[in-house]
Amino acid sequence: MQAPLEDVTARDARERADQDSPLVLRGMTVAYDQKPAVFSVDATFRSGKISGIIGPNGAGKSTLLRAALGVVKPLAGRATFFGSTLARSRNRVAYVPQRASVDWDFPARVVDVVAQGLYRRLGLLGRFGREHDGMVMAALERVGMEDFASRQIGQLSGGQQQRVFLARALAQDARLYLLDEPFAGVDAATERAIIKVLKALRSEGGTVIAVHHDLSTVEEYFDEVLVMNVRKISAGPVETAFTPEALDIAYGGRLEPGMRVPQKEPA
């Protein structure tokens, strides 16, 4: 059985796109207790864009991100970073975990946490010099937290903690930034500060992928979306993928009245 010619060129085009993409997911399936949290998700995230992973609670958005990064083990599927494996791309990938995933009672100051982002640069015993101090402070300035540098992390508000996490990722000086619910439970000022940083990263040629659940801000924040609920429902530019139909499937027709559903673009 020979595949038709068009199919071959289509496949070539896709493979070329995959090579350029900072993150490609193929057949990602993750199961907890024999219940798929993510099922067979394919996605190609485009370079230089801010992409959102959108879906209801329990849709497997965070799980997808964590599986791509190898934080949880997928049942099937694989993730390709910059056309290569994660192990070879670590210097180009920064991760901002969910704020609630760590114990903020840990004995550390803000600068100590941000300095963790320099680990791959410093290694085990590399001396933490003045230039590293400068990098930490620069990252803190970008998120507007320079005045909190020596504050104990347990004393920060939720929004401030989120900014510290973002500053740690900025200190990594990566090309691809993966953020897990960066806007969850933060104040309006923090939300504005974070999106400003993300847009700046994009204009510097970086790629941002964020798990997000607030539908009202999707069009404002993101260039592209992956709408999912366990499996992929739609993907692509916001205008074509963030449709009422896709959301209807994702949320099973249970969108709350207060939520703004985007208007379908006139054809």
Next chain:
Amino acid sequence: MNGADFVAFSLTPLLIGSLAALACALPGNFLVLRRQALVGDAISHVVLPGIVLAFLVTGTISTWPMLLGSAAAAIVAVVLIEAIRRFGRIEPGAAMGVVFTAMFAAGVLALEQSDTSGVHLDVEHALFGNLESLIWLDATGWESLLDPAALAGLPPELFRISLVTLAVVAGLAVFWRPLAISTFDEGFAKTLGLPVRAIGLGIVIASALAAVAAFDAVGSIIVIAMFICPPAAARLMTNRLGVQVAWSAVFALIAAVLGFTLAGSGPAWFGSENAVSAAGMVGTVAGVILACAALFGPARN
């Protein structure tokens, strides 16, 4: 007490006790921060079966088989706990309770069954050690510290605990950054490419080595006091990791020195000539330090 008596009867137990307290308290910081304080409990209980196993295999009580046997027992315990927790879906506390009691029971049974009359190994010694017996009989005074013949008579436990303490301190210094990062945020540590599993296991192995080296001095249960009380008290003193570890070392040393001194001379103040258990007193002092830190520590809340 004159100099000669002090060097012969107090110097080595003091050194051994202090080093043991230090070797346990340092990894203990990470156990406490990782909410694995009771892994220290489990490890200290499985040191006994490890040593009994080493004895049954080699027929002697010597350093290397003991260290290996205990480290192996600790790894077996941790792997079993993890397997029960993950595959049996049992909460970690209960999984620990199942594993360490069973292994401890096996150790006691094997010990009762085997003929250990020729060697210095019995259940009570294993449970609360005998710090007072680790004396330096060849010493005649401070000058013995320069006398090779007398130095050769130093208790072998001193070398063992020195070695382990040195290894623990070196490991802590070299792996400080990965330890701190993976303890604070394991997911992030994974994305940096850090071997978080190996780091976790490394902490367990370091703790097991510290526990077995401290075993002679303070026995297998008071070791838990050394794992947990100084780091827990230190946590209540500061909000910085480095400072916490330093405090824990200070507290460990205070507990060891004060405990040993009180055990030796405390009863005399009450008109009794007999000393009480030094190991017990060290653990008690560690507990009192924690109580003070819990009441007055600047970072207690």
Next chain:
Amino acid sequence: MLRDALTFQLGYNATLVTVAAVLLGIAAGVTGTFLFLRKRALVSDAIAHATLPGIGLAFIMLTLSGHDGRYLPGLLAGSALTAMSGLFAVQWLSSRTRLSEDAAIGAVLSAYFSFGIVLLTVIQTMSTGQQAGLESFLLGSTAGMLLTDAILIALGGLLVVALVFLFRRPMSLVSFDPGFASTSGVRLDRIDLTMMGLVLAVTVVGLKVVGLILVVALLIIPPVTARFWTNRVELVVLLAGAFGGIAAWLGAGLSASAPDLPTGPLIVLVSFCIFAISMAFAPRRGLLSSLVRHRRFQTGVHIRQGLLAMAQGQPIYEPLTIRLLRGRGLARADGMPTREGTVRAARALRDEKRWEIARATPELELAAARYDGRTQIEDVLTADQIAEIDRRIGPPEAVQ
């Protein structure tokens, strides 16, 4: 000899010790279940170790007041007092300071135990002219147990079982769903205190038989074992009691059948054997059946994913998927479908479409939640429901 021991033929005293141990085992298993379900199993370890200073203090006070220091009820009363203060110390440390409960448990158990050891050495040097023998409380000792002691232990076990029976409803409620329990008028703190009181009672009663280091095993292992067999709280309680009783009976019997076989460790080891067998072979929650189920699930998901990819003309990247498809004659080595593979792929795609519709249909939502990546929709919905779905999908040629 073992048969004699197990059938209570070894004389009056040995029999009574075994009966006492069995009652203790049942009481511990039953009580420990609530502790385990509340996820506080190791609080019992702090309680157990905190009994030691109490034993020492009681001995000293009994002796100083001119009584026999080894008077068991007195020693047990003393141990209960310090155990209680240890329990409160754990609760105070974990609620009033930033220390977590596990650190509090470890600190309390080791500090109390250390102080207990100090007291034991004080007692050794007291000139009472008699061997105190308090070390037997560390690992337990049934050898030479007095008849009155055995009766005391048996009665204590019975009392605990009776109390658990009395409080079983609120305790089940609290350990199953603390939030719901407190909104339905159960005083959470009181029930917790009752539970801890019972744990304390079991510990104190068990000191003489298994010792303070191993008594936690009686409280923890049987409930964990029982959990593998059932999901229902009442059944876990009953099974844990049964496992605890059986372990105590076999352990005490084995110990009586030969010299140099200490009772406490044997009971614990028998209990652990029952646990190991349960964990390996229990249906549903056991290791073997989970493993088989996981493999089957993984295979199912891979095949399903492969079929869907084939149906949509997408390449399959996973070597494992291709291998599984080939093994079932659904694909060739290059990942292209066989004739049967094509048929099955179309069917899988159709099934997937049906699920999709089912999920978007409010009245089928519950059934649709049973989707797991390999269950066929025919197994969940009726033929009528499927026909309705198919009507909405449209004619089959829509599926390529």
